[in-house]
Amino acid sequence: MNMKKYNEILIGSGPAAYKMSNLLAKTSHSVLVIEGFEFGGTCPNYGCEPKIFLEGAARTVLQSQQLVGRGISQPAKLDWQALMKTKLSRFDPWPDETHSIIEKSHDVEEGYAHFIGDKTVSVNGRQYQADHIIIATGQTPNILDIPGKEYLHTNYDLLSLKTLPSRVAVIGAGFVGLELATLVAAAGADVTMIIHSDRVLREFTRAEDKMLVEAMKERGIKFIFNANTQKISQLKDELIIATDQGEVRADYILNVTGRHPNIEKLALDNTNIKYDHHGIKVDDHMMTSVDGIYAIGDVVSRQEPKLTPVAEFEGQYLFDYLTGKTTQPITYPLIGQAAFTFPEVARVGVNADSVAGDSQYQIKRIPLKYGSLYAGQNDQVSTLTLVFKGKQLVGASEIGDYAADDINNLIPIIGLQIDGNEYRQKVMTIYPTLGDKIAGLLP
Incomplete structure (x- = not known):
């Protein structure tokens, strides 16, 4: 050949x-x-x-x-x-x-x-x-290997769905599941989330996790935690999801149990x-x-x-x-993450929960709802969490309407290891946004 x-x-x-x-x-x-x-x-x-x-x-x-x-x-x-x-x-x-x-x-x-x-x-x-x-x-x-798995749909299907079903069940609650649940619920679907464990985004703090779930519940999204999906069957014009926490009836089932x-x-x-x-x-x-x-x-x-x-x-x-431009091993930069839910959650660096009680770290939690920008949007849940090691900011997370943009303000401070004095001497951000407040939050 x-x-x-x-x-x-x-x-x-x-x-x-x-x-x-x-x-x-x-x-x-x-x-x-x-x-x-x-x-x-x-x-x-x-x-x-x-x-x-x-x-x-x-x-x-x-x-x-x-x-x-x-x-x-x-x-x-x-x-x-x-x-x-x-x-x-x-x-x-x-x-x-x-x-x-x-x-x-x-x-x-x-x-x-x-x-x-x-x-x-x-x-x-x-x-x-x-x-x-x-x-x-x-x-x-991933596709759940259960009886009736042929009724399961992935994000590939939902993101091209021309007609929105009335009732959508979402199995899984990672980034994709929460984001798509937010989307279809905003469009008017009745949404039930079926979650295998006792919480959703483990990359974030428990407090942020709880606040996100509560905000979604207030908009009518239902959550069933610690539930194992056992089988799916069709009865007339609806689907029945059998779990060890009871049955869920739906018109469409989104399977987002990971990749x-x-x-x-x-x-x-x-x-x-x-x-x-x-x-x-x-x-x-x-x-x-x-x-x-x-x-x-x-x-x-x-x-x-x-x-x-x-x-x-x-x-x-x-x-x-x-191509010979480097011989050095790969070194990753500081990487931020966000879930585009409503409210958003975003994070970077050290997770506050992972260092709680460690005297090397100091944790600040700042409610943002009193700022004019957040108050003007009636953003009542916005909370910024900062983690310091000495005077250096090493971690940040936020839940709120502008969490991704807010955390993007903080990634350079952590990644470039800028202290408060250097920041205040070299940066003056737009007033009266979160960027304006950061100077006062840094030691």
């Missing part, structure tokens, strides 16, 4: 691989990009991009509801069909556009790659080798590549246990959160490493 060889083979075309693809397009390298699903991956097609697009309308509706009697007499109403029409017109062309951009510079195979040895991948019956093979296949949704590494089709057992249930194991240069094979993005087994900016950072790093 005449086997074609490249400088690089990219398996996947999501944020990590797309970053590398664009960088490699500026070189003379020969590159093959293999994609068996949607070009561009989850984020622009079924994840963060369409989610934040839809959140813009949902937030406006919920803020208007929050202001009834405080200057707004008629709250906004979300038109799901019109919203989804605008969403589909924006995002449906993206896979083809991404494919076209990649194809201008690189060879492309549409199909699923699998390894037939440590150095060879096969796709569509053709075999390829490369100096560097980069696995960037991301993650894929797992998208490696099933790669046939890694034909190689010496090591992996676990978190993903493919790599060293500090993103190389797998096989020389010349690398992994980047959400498919990697690592402690850092599996986020689009992290995937792109790894794509940039690996390009620099493979």
Whole structure:
């Protein structure tokens, strides 16, 4: 067989691989990009991009509801069909556009790659080798293995749903589950969340977790904690979800019980590549246990959160490493996280709960509802939590309508290790927002 060889083979075309693809397009390298699903991956097609697009309308509706009697007499109403029409017109062309951009510079195979040895991948019956093979296949949704699982839907389905069901059950309460529950409830669906454990976002403090749940309950979203989903059945025109906490009746069931590494089709057992249930194991240069094979993005087994900016950072790093621009091991920056619920929750650095009682750390909790900006929005729950080690800010989290933007104000202070005096001498932020208050909060 005449086997074609490249400088690089990219398996996947999501944020990590797309970053590398664009960088490699500026070189003379020969590159093959293999994609068996949607070009561009989850984020622009079924994840963060369409989610934040839809959140813009949902937030406006919920803020208007929050202001009834405080200057707004008629709250906004979300038109799901019109919203989804605008969403589909924006995002449906993206896979083809991404494919076209990649194809201008690189060879492309549409199909699923699998390894037939440590150095060879096969796709569509053709075999390829490369100096560097980069696995960037991301993650894929978990599906509960229970009777009636054929009635379960994922975020892929819901984010293209043209007609909104009356009753939506959400199984799971991580970032995606809470965000999508917020969205469909804002559009008028009756929402019930079925949660396996006793709380939702464990990345945040228990206080923030509780405040978020209470705020969502006040808008009519129901929560069933410590519930194991046992089976799903259809009765006439409704679905019955059987749990050990009773039955839930719904018209649509969203399964958001986490994600797992998208490696099933790669046939890694034909190689010496090591992996676990978190993903493919790599060293500090993103190389797998096989020389010349690398992994980047959400498919990697690592402690850092599996986020689009992290995937792109790894794509940039690996390009620099493979092209000789660096020999240093990868060092991750400070990484912020947010759930675009209503209210939002956002965090960075040290979690206050993890250092409670440790005399090395000092924790400040500041209610923000008294500030004019927050009071004007009737944002009653906004609370900022700051963690200091000596005079250095090392952690921050917030629940509130502007949590993501507020925490973004604090990430440079922590990441660049700026103390209060330096901040006050070099920065004067816009008054009277949270940025204005930060100077006074830093020791």
